[in-house]
Amino acid sequence: MSLNGQQLESVKNFIFWVSLIGLFVVIGFISVFVIQSSRLGWHFSENPDAYLNFGLLIGALLTPIIALSSVLLLWMTLKVQMEELRKSNESLQKTVESSESLVKQEKDLFELRLLQQNLLSNSDYISSLNSEMFAISDESYDPVTGTFNGRESFEVLKQFNALFDPKGDSKRFSEALQFDHNGKLKRHLKSIRSFGIDLIRYHECGGSLRHIQELLQPLMQATEPFYKHTMNLMRMAKTHKLEHLITQLASLHEKILIAIQQSDKRDFEVLRP
Structure with a gap:
C-alpha cells in the first residue's frame, strides 16, 4: 500500500534516529576501547582470531539494535497498512452508500412520475x-x-x-x-x-x-x-x-x-x- 506524505516522513524520521543511535553506540564503544587500550598499553594483535572475537563483540552489540529496529519498522508498516485498509473500507462504504442513494433516488423519481400521472389522469x-x-x-x-x-x-x-x-x-x-x-x-x-x-x-x-x-x-x-x-x-x-x-x-x-x-x-x- 502506498504511504502518504506524513506517514512516509514518520518512517524516515524513525530510520534516521535508529541509525543515529546505533552509530553513536558503535562510536562510543570504539572510543572507550581505544582509550582503554592506550591506558592499558594494548596494541593491535597479529593473531587473526583476536579480530574474529572483536567482530563477534561488535556484532553482538549491533544485532539487538538492528533486530529492535526491524521489529519497530514491521510494527509501523502494519499500522500504516491497517490505517490504509480502514480508509479503503470507509471509501468503499461511502461509494456503496452513494450508489444505493442514487438507486433510491431513481426509484423514487420513477414512482413519483407514476403517482403524479395516476392522480392527474x-x-x-x-x-x-x-x-x-x-x-x-x-x-x-x-x-x-x-x-x-x-x-x-x-x-x-x-x-x-x-x-x-x-x-x-x-x-x-x-x-x-x-x-x-x-x-x-x-x-x-x-x-x-x-x-x-x-x-x-x-x-x-x-x-x-x-x-x-x-x-x-x-x-x-x-x-x-x-x-x-x-x-x-x-x-x-x-x-x-x-x-x-x-x-x-x-x-x-x-x-x-x-x-x-x-x-x-x-x-x-x-x-x-
Missing part, C-alpha cells in the same frame, strides 16, 4: 368524489297518503358530502350503506382511500403539492367526516365491517393536513378544510 373522478350520488331513505313520508312526498318510492339520492351531518350524525351514511346493495358506496370509499394513499406517497417521494393542488380539496373534504366523527361512525361501521376502512380514511385526512403543513409555503397556498 383521474383528476376528473377525484374532483367529483363529493358529488357522487347515493340512495338513502326518503324522509318526506306522508302518513295520510302513504307516499313519500307524493312519490311511491322510499329512496332519494344524496351527494356523498351530504351523507354526513356537521354535528356528527351518521344516520344518512348508515342508510346509504343499507341501500348499498350493489356495493357502490363501499367501492367509492375504497377509491377515496386509494387516491389518498397515492397522494401521501407522492408527497413522501418529494412531489410538490402545488402541482396537484386542485386534487387536495376534494380529497380533504371526502376524508374529513371520518377524521372528525370517527367514534360515531365506528359504532355504525361494525355492522358493515368497515372499521378498518374508516380508520384508514381518518388517518389519511390527518396525513394530508400534515403534508400541507410540511409543504413549501412560498409557492403553495395552504388549503384549509
Whole structure:
C-alpha cells in the first residue's frame, strides 16, 4: 500500500534516529576501547582470531539494535497498512452508500412520475368524489297518503358530502350503506382511500403539492367526516365491517393536513378544510 506524505516522513524520521543511535553506540564503544587500550598499553594483535572475537563483540552489540529496529519498522508498516485498509473500507462504504442513494433516488423519481400521472389522469373522478350520488331513505313520508312526498318510492339520492351531518350524525351514511346493495358506496370509499394513499406517497417521494393542488380539496373534504366523527361512525361501521376502512380514511385526512403543513409555503397556498 502506498504511504502518504506524513506517514512516509514518520518512517524516515524513525530510520534516521535508529541509525543515529546505533552509530553513536558503535562510536562510543570504539572510543572507550581505544582509550582503554592506550591506558592499558594494548596494541593491535597479529593473531587473526583476536579480530574474529572483536567482530563477534561488535556484532553482538549491533544485532539487538538492528533486530529492535526491524521489529519497530514491521510494527509501523502494519499500522500504516491497517490505517490504509480502514480508509479503503470507509471509501468503499461511502461509494456503496452513494450508489444505493442514487438507486433510491431513481426509484423514487420513477414512482413519483407514476403517482403524479395516476392522480392527474383521474383528476376528473377525484374532483367529483363529493358529488357522487347515493340512495338513502326518503324522509318526506306522508302518513295520510302513504307516499313519500307524493312519490311511491322510499329512496332519494344524496351527494356523498351530504351523507354526513356537521354535528356528527351518521344516520344518512348508515342508510346509504343499507341501500348499498350493489356495493357502490363501499367501492367509492375504497377509491377515496386509494387516491389518498397515492397522494401521501407522492408527497413522501418529494412531489410538490402545488402541482396537484386542485386534487387536495376534494380529497380533504371526502376524508374529513371520518377524521372528525370517527367514534360515531365506528359504532355504525361494525355492522358493515368497515372499521378498518374508516380508520384508514381518518388517518389519511390527518396525513394530508400534515403534508400541507410540511409543504413549501412560498409557492403553495395552504388549503384549509
